[in-house]
Amino acid sequence: MSRERQLRAEERAPRxxxxxxxxxxxxxxxxxxxxxxxxxxxxxxxxxxxxxALDAVELILEELVGNAIRYGFDGETSVLRVAITxxxxxxxxxxxxxxxxxxxxxxxxxxxxxxxxxxTVGGRGIQMVRAVVSAMRYRRRGDENHLELVVxxx
Amino acid sequence: xxxxxxxxxxxxxxxxxxGKLDSTGVDQVETRLTALLSKSGxxxxxxxDVSFLSSLGVRLLITIAKLLDRRASKLVLVAAPQLVDGAxxxxxxxxxxxxxxxxxxxxxxxxx
Numbered sequence: 001m002s003r004e005r006q007l008r009a010e011e012r013a014p015r016x017x018x019x020x021x022x023x024x025x026x027x028x029x030x031x032x033x034x035x036x037x038x039x040x041x042x043x044x045x046x047x048x049x050x051x052x053a054l055d056a057v058e059l060i061l062e063e064l065v066g067n068a069i070r071y072g073f074d075g076e077t078s079v080l081r082v083a084i085t086x087x088x089x090x091x092x093x094x095x096x097x098x099x100x101x102x103x104x105x106x107x108x109x110x111x112x113x114x115x116x117x118x119x120t121v122g123g124r125g126i127q128m129v130r131a132v133v134s135a136m137r138y139r140r141r142g143d144e145n146h147l148e149l150v151v152x153x154x
Numbered sequence: 155x156x157x158x159x160x161x162x163x164x165x166x167x168x169x170x171x172x173g174k175l176d177s178t179g180v181d182q183v184e185t186r187l188t189a190l191l192s193k194s195g196x197x198x199x200x201x202x203d204v205s206f207l208s209s210l211g212v213r214l215l216i217t218i219a220k221l222l223d224r225r226a227s228k229l230v231l232v233a234a235p236q237l238v239d240g241a242x243x244x245x246x247x248x249x250x251x252x253x254x255x256x257x258x259x260x261x262x263x264x265x266x
Contacts (some may be wrong), residue, residue: 055240059208062208110246113250114250115250116219119216119220120216121217124209124212128241128245131243132244
């Protein structure tokens with residue numbers, strides 16, 4: 001293997017989630033998302049992860065994996081990867097997809113509405129995710145979006 | 155996601171939702187809920203038994219609130235503390251809609 005090809009292979013390797021309790025691969029089909037959320041919740045609940053953190057993980061999957069499935073692909077079939085690692089005081093959630101580049105950490109928060117009449121209808125998903133995580137880091141590796149989120153357990 | 159019409163008169167609709175108000179839940183109740191609330195005056199949405207609220211659920215609540223606002227009617231939410239301190243606050247919905255802890259409190263808000 002050439003050095004260039006080796007480097008590319010290393011960069012694309014699933015380094016994420018090596019010690020994860022939850023590892024999921026799901027097609028970019030919204031019908032698979034509900035099952036993925038339920039499986040992640042069940043596995044983390046069995047490991048005594050706190051309810052608040054379980055809710056946060058479900059929200060992350062619903063919002064960010066849901067967004068990737070809805071907007072990341074132009075009708076092409078693909079697979080998204082999720083890894084969740086419980087740690088002493090938090091959970092590390094890693095999301096990988098091969099959709100179009102999208103960095104949610106740079107997504108501007110919606111303007112604070114003063115009344116129901118001037119409230120925008122949508123655009124609150126990333127704002128809601130930001131509220132339940134203590135850190136969020138995005139990298140584009142090769143042709144993949146890699147997102148790491150830290151969910152406090154208390 | 156379950157939807158129960160607790161009360162519906164010409165002046166007030168009180169509707170209770172139960173389950174997860176996520177993309178699946180919204181698909182299940184959006185058409186019926188919107189139709190029910192297009193008929194009469196003010197509305198109370200009892201979310202006490204809603205265990206999960208995603209941004210699509212928030213979108214539905216804002217859409218309904220705007221529908222009522224355009225005809226000078228009001229929407230009051232009833233929700234448990236977990237939902238108030240979580241999704242309702244994180245989406246800033248608590249800043250634009252009245253949220254109380256019981257249906258009777260919601261009726262009192264509408265009476266003022």
